[in-house]
Amino acid sequence: MDLAPPRTSAEQPGPRGRALGPRSGVSAELSLEPPLLGCRDIRNVSGVQYLGSGYTKAVYKAVLNRTLAVALKAVDFGGHDIAHCVRQFSALGDCYRLAAYKIVKEMILLQRLRHANVLQLYGYCYQDSNDIPDTLTTITELGSPLEMIQLLQTSWEDRFRICLSLVRLLHYLAHSPLGSVTLLDFRPRQFVIVDGELKVTDLDDASIEESSCTSNSDCFMEFPARNFTLPCSVEGRCQNMNEKRNLYNAYRFFFTYLLPHSAPSSLRPLLDKIVNATGELHWGIDETAAQLERVLNLYKSGEYLQNTTRVPKAEYRRVPEAFIPDENYRCWPSYHHKGCLLSVFDVSEAIEICDSYSQCKAFVLTNQTTWTGRQLVFFKMASNHIVPDPDKITYVKVTD
Numbered sequence: 001m002d003l004a005p006p007r008t009s010a011e012q013p014g015p016r017g018r019a020l021g022p023r024s025g026v027s028a029e030l031s032l033e034p035p036l037l038g039c040r041d042i043r044n045v046s047g048v049q050y051l052g053s054g055y056t057k058a059v060y061k062a063v064l065n066r067t068l069a070v071a072l073k074a075v076d077f078g079g080h081d082i083a084h085c086v087r088q089f090s091a092l093g094d095c096y097r098l099a100a101y102k103i104v105k106e107m108i109l110l111q112r113l114r115h116a117n118v119l120q121l122y123g124y125c126y127q128d129s130n131d132i133p134d135t136l137t138t139i140t141e142l143g144s145p146l147e148m149i150q151l152l153q154t155s156w157e158d159r160f161r162i163c164l165s166l167v168r169l170l171h172y173l174a175h176s177p178l179g180s181v182t183l184l185d186f187r188p189r190q191f192v193i194v195d196g197e198l199k200v201t202d203l204d205d206a207s208i209e210e211s212s213c214t215s216n217s218d219c220f221m222e223f224p225a226r227n228f229t230l231p232c233s234v235e236g237r238c239q240n241m242n243e244k245r246n247l248y249n250a251y252r253f254f255f256t257y258l259l260p261h262s263a264p265s266s267l268r269p270l271l272d273k274i275v276n277a278t279g280e281l282h283w284g285i286d287e288t289a290a291q292l293e294r295v296l297n298l299y300k301s302g303e304y305l306q307n308t309t310r311v312p313k314a315e316y317r318r319v320p321e322a323f324i325p326d327e328n329y330r331c332w333p334s335y336h337h338k339g340c341l342l343s344v345f346d347v348s349e350a351i352e353i354c355d356s357y358s359q360c361k362a363f364v365l366t367n368q369t370t371w372t373g374r375q376l377v378f379f380k381m382a383s384n385h386i387v388p389d390p391d392k393i394t395y396v397k398v399t400d
């Protein structure tokens with residue numbers, strides 16, 4: 001497949017936007033807009049640190065100009081792909097070329113698929129290395145590996161953010177300028193977290209081809225715990241197979257673990273519906289995305305609180321411009337490892353939380369907010385020592 005759109009005569013590559021490489025074997029041109037990073041920028045990097053590797057590529061963190069931290073991706077000479085090929089053909093240069101194809105493909109896709117949840121490509125460098133001409137290094141946005149165990153310990157709000165960013169990504173991929181893109185190798189390790197958002201990084205196994213078919217039985221999708229047969233369209237294509245494969249994988253790797261667990265109780269029915277509908281593939285990505293956006297709106301607007309009766313049990317004294325530095329206790333899931341720092345929609349919700357914890361004797365509204373705009377509140381086990389702080393408001397329980 002040629003990924004390049006038809007070139008007009010006006011579209012000559014710019015001074016730094018050049019063909020992908022003399023021996024890349026790919027006819028597409030990268031029309032990356034300047035300022036594009038290149039070999040010059042990665043010549044003097046500092047703080048190089050190995051981040052990870054898979055079958056083909058090794059990824060390093062590096063700091064450019066002592067300011068910009070980036071990820072550098074190159075073929076892993078000690079990796080499975082190269083080792084396997086060299087064992088078979090004893091031709092390192094050619095094996096390199098074969099493996100580098102995956103990086104070239106990924107680079108083109110990162111360039112063509114521009115979205116907030118697709119890792120940003122900053123640039124690339126072709127240089128001779130280890131007697132191999134034109135080895136390729138890509139320079140991308142830096143993320144941190146997605147650790148499922150870690151995610152399970154974070155707040156529902158942050159876990160919901162991961163699911164929402166995944167759904168926004170899949171919605172984009174289903175309607176991308178290249179057609180409906182499926183991620184054939186869909187595992188959490190293909191994604192990274194950047195500022196709390198999930199972004200796809202490994203695109204070498206992305207595919208745009210929708211399977212052709214003559215009958216429904218050709219449209220069989222097999223997963224470890226479930227199989228599906230999709231309809232074969234009159235045009236001889238498995239209908240929405242790319243989109244549905246992505247969606248079921250999102251369900252089995254992300255939604256079932258991250259969405260319902262410790263969610264606000266009034267949102268549970270809607271979240272359970274989303275989990276069930278995606279697990280059964282009853283919905284496409286458009287409906288799924290619309291439902292997750294609905295959850296976001298209910299959460300952000302505080303509407304999710306309206307069904308609950310909110311009668312405070314205790315009375316609280318408001319102390320403006322005041323903070324309690326100590327008197328911390330631990331709670332789960334806290335935004336602070338030593339204290340109990342939770343997000344709330346408003347003061348009433350903070351009162352409700354404090355009422356429900358027997359240890360809680362006071363709370364402090366901070367001027368910090370989470371990604372949904374909710375306010376972060378420290379819950380405290382006493383109020384013996386209150387200090388002035390212009391950015392905070394303390395509430396002290398006066399009756400139990």
Ligand SMILES: Nc1ncnc2c1ncn2[C@@H]1O[C@H](COP(=O)(O)OP(=O)(O)OP(=O)(O)O)[C@@H](O)[C@H]1O
Pocket residue numbers: 051052053054055056057058059071119140141142143144145146185189190192201202204
């Ligand atoms: N931009 C990045 N920031 C931080 N870590 C990254 C970044 N890109 C990749 N990684 C880490 O490096 C690992 C290897 O990268 P990548 O998945 O691209 O290699 P691969 O050889 O294609 O792997 P696989 O065998 O899974 O296809 C990833 O699992 C990920 O944890």
